[in-house]
Amino acid sequence: MADAYIVGVDMIKFGRFPEKSVPQIGSEAALLALDDCGLSIQDIEALYCGNLGQASGMVGQRILQEIGQTGIPVVNVSNACATGATAFREAWASVKADLYDVVLAVGVEQMGRGLLGGGSGKGISKEGLLGSGTMPAVFAEAGLEHTRNHGTTFEQFAKVSVKNHHHSTMNPKAMYQIETPLETVMNAEMISYPNTKLMCSVNVDGSAAAVICSEKKAKELGLMSRAVKVRASVLTSDPWQERDLVMPDVNSCTRMAAKAAYEMGGVGPEDIDLVELHDCFATAEILHYENLGLCGDGEAGRLIDDGEVELGGSVPVNVSGGLLSKGHPLGATGIANIYEVSTHLRNEAGKRQVEGAKIGLTHVIGLGSACGIHILEAAA
């Protein structure tokens, strides 16, 4: 099968836009991605749209009602926090399968504020009775499992947030551009130990979009100079694990996906120049260093202590600012990560540019669970 390429990709600056509709927010990124490669909606043969909050609301079609109703097939995708990556992957697969030459993937979300999770169900509320189902608590428990196994400290988890907030000061599209020193992070309001408020991702509205093209068409259109090759695209669900009925397992599905992605891409973790991974909470980022093979098991604490995952380190992680500071509009996140890595591979990331980046990896996790990993490579 011929390769598929990202030829246009962009995101809006994440923020809070209560006055706008979900399709309006999504259409902004769609138009930016089209402009990025000089194409119009008339060139697009299919649309894959990711959104969670209005999963039954035909968001993809309503985006076309904003920017051009051309009658193309639209697939609406919902897959928890892997929604954007799933929409992108479906778009990629349609080009790989030779169904279409030029397709568009859009991820969009409009978020409320406050805690996510907790659930409902029959009878009485179980929150604060059968433990906590809030996301900060669930990921705190996953982090303390790492502490249990490897002695990882509160301070090491907090350093993730210091790093990602620092990175976001160089990203004008991030929600925040604020330095947060270690003591600020550790002394922020405790939400669910060991996650303080600054160690929780920011609920924001946002959208991101990518135009994916067959190799033949990209060459025909003269779009190869800024094109980004999709070397691997993998989606997994959670394999059976003995505790997963009470403790969602974000590790196994990531490990499976990473292994498959490295095989598909014909590369190893040592070949990866930068990573955008799912730091929904600071505790989660630590787990994924090991899950993605960036270091051996038990070495994640050392990786953050030694600065290897900072900009300028051996494998910079979340130079965008990550979900912690760029923000986490659930359905958009998976494509926003692809935008970030693509921007570095195009050498267009400005102050936060990872020098000489040739290959990058994106990772998202949706609890429930779904893991999406993409390995991208500069085409030129």
Next chain:
Amino acid sequence: MSDKPLPVVEYLKLPEDGDPYLEGHRCRKCGAIFIGARSNCSKCGARGEMEAIRLSNRGKLYAYSIVHRSFPGIDVPYVSAIVDLEGGGTVKSNLIDTEPDPDKLHFDMPVEVVFGDALGRKDGDGNSYISFFFKPISA
């Protein structure tokens, strides 16, 4: 409205003539233990091989979080705990009778499962509920 308190979850059993207990379901083929009734095994895929078992009232703290911010009306801080029960099965609930302080909580500390009123919570019909909690077992 029921004249007796109801179990907070389906897997908490309140027998007429005995003590409350937590029920698991074990696959006869592969031995995997699940919380909650089911027809098929999601570990090995066996169909119709699940048997109900009584889970132990003793276990060890596997992981936890100390919850300081929850939804309105919920008392904080509290310890959300994941406990591996003796003989298999992992359940989650509040760890009570302990200080919500990381220095006081130790991985693998022994705990027992205790049963009691669900913190006074009632449903829309006025039913009260029995829940379960973890309590440290002093050495």
